[in-house]
Amino acid sequence: MLVAASGMHAQGSCCPAGRWRASPVVPVLTATAMSEDVPVEIQAIGNVQAYSLVSVRSQITGPLMKVHIQEGQDVKAGDLLFSI
Numbered sequence: 001m002l003v004a005a006s007g008m009h010a011q012g013s014c015c016p017a018g019r020w021r022a023s024p025v026v027p028v029l030t031a032t033a034m035s036e037d038v039p040v041e042i043q044a045i046g047n048v049q050a051y052s053l054v055s056v057r058s059q060i061t062g063p064l065m066k067v068h069i070q071e072g073q074d075v076k077a078g079d080l081l082f083s084i
Helices: none
Strands: 003-004 026-028
Touching: none
Parallel strands: none
Antiparallel strands: 003 026
């Protein structure tokens, strides 16, 4: 630990004789500088838009029995989407 004090400091107070009085002694802590990877995290408020939007329509009629996907899920050709 280092201790720092100044006899002529701008934040010191002036004595009646016009001389500067030293500020109180303040302890100063030091540390060794290190280089390391740190995660970068950005928090922001904004809007998100879908890259593409599609409408799915069946080629036959009937009641919808089961939905095999969740909204926002990525699907590939051949994936089972709905059971009619």
